[in-house]
Amino acid sequence: MDLFLGGFSAVLAGIFTNPLEVVKIRMQLQGELQAKGNYQIHYRNIFHGAYTIGKNEGIFALQKGLVPALYFQFVINGLRLGIYDILNKSVLRNADGSVPQVKRLFAAAFTGTVGAIAASPFFLIKTQLQSQSSDNIxxxxxxxxxxMTGAFRSIYSKYGIRGLWQGTSSSIPRIAIGSAVQLSTFEVALDFTQKTYKMDNRWLNVLAASFISGVVVAGFMNPFDLIATRFYNQEYNKQGKGITYKSVTDCAIKIWKKEGISGFYKGLVPHYFRIGPHTLLNLMFWDQLKYYYQKCEIFTVFKSDILISYNMYNLQ
Structure with a gap:
């Protein structure tokens, strides 16, 4: 049941944060492999991006790709939580019951990778649907x-079952790096907020820690997230191989040569502002679902539980 509740809480959080994901995707694809100043800027920042999408495509366009995005959330987070829980109860623990930080890092990277591979078809469809827009923007x-159904049929008819896993190799470094950085920074940030601000409300502590650690997480993760977006969204040939990018390394080199270091940080702001709210909403929904399921006193989320759920749920 923890597996289901964890995945479902991520789905509920994803409904509220999907518009930020749409804006982020558009900003990451803007000026693809073009030097700064050589392309038209349709999305200047997070607010202008949301306004532009709403104005040209309607307000509901900010929820494009929502269905595959929610399937992605459920599959990846359900698997992360389930596998991590199994490892945490046996493999990761020392004889005294403690779990070394290094083991946590490797476990987070491993479980994140497994979840990313399994959920990759939904990430592929989500990205391609979110990038679709009216011709003028x-x-x-x-x-x-x-x-989503039409996308699955189209991709399967062109490339077969393997085509649904196009771009998966770009998800592995994205999840592995993100999981490791997130796990190590959130605990430090949570300690800092609790000792410095002494807030009684645990949700305020989690929110503050999420936004603090989010600076580091977004900074480290955004280049890999951008590469994944480009890799998944590119056009593929009849053999199912990328036309623009042959590999993750090839993608990174081309971005560096054409767009410079700043190219890796397109969409950074919506990426950052998605991390904090998504984390808080996810934990709140998870907490309440546990409460109603158990039908007893409110389930208390201790520090270790917050840390585990944060890292298992929030690298989308």
Whole structure:
């Protein structure tokens, strides 16, 4: 049941944070492999991006790709929590019951990778649907999918079952790096907020820690997240191989040469502002679902539980 509740709470959080993901995707694809100043800027910042999408495509366009995004949330977070819980109860623990930080880091990276591979088809569809826009503000490759079902059919008919896992190799470094950085920084940030501000409300402590650690997480993770977006959204040939990017390394080199170091940090702001709210909403929904399921006194989220759930749920 923990597996289901963990995945479902991430789904509920994803409904509220999906618009930020749409803006982030568009900003990451804007000016793809073009030097700064050589392309039209449709999305200047997070607020202008949301306004532009709403104005040209309607307010509901900010929820594009929501269905596959929620499936992605459920699959990846359910697997992370389930596998991590198994490892945490046996493999990770020393004889005295403690869990070394190094083991936590490797476990977070491993379980994140397993979840990312399993959920990759939904990430592929989500990215391609979120990047689709009206012609006057389009960025990146436009795949012209009608919906999630149509996208699955189109990709399967062109490339077969393997085509649904196009771009998966770009998710592995994204999740591995993000998990490791997130696990190590959130605990420090939580200690800092509790000792410095002494807030009685645990949700305020979690929110403050999320935004503090989010600076580091977004900084380290954004280049890998951007590469994943580009890799998943590119056009593929008949053999199912990327036309623009042959590999993750090839993608990184081309971005560096064409866009410079700043190219890796496109969409950084919406990425950062997605981390904090998503974490808090996720934990709140998880807490309440546990409460109603157990039908007893409110389930208390101790520091270790917050840390585990944060890292298992929030690298989308």
């Amino acid at each position: 389009s960025v990146g490759t436009q795949h012209k999918h009608q919906n």
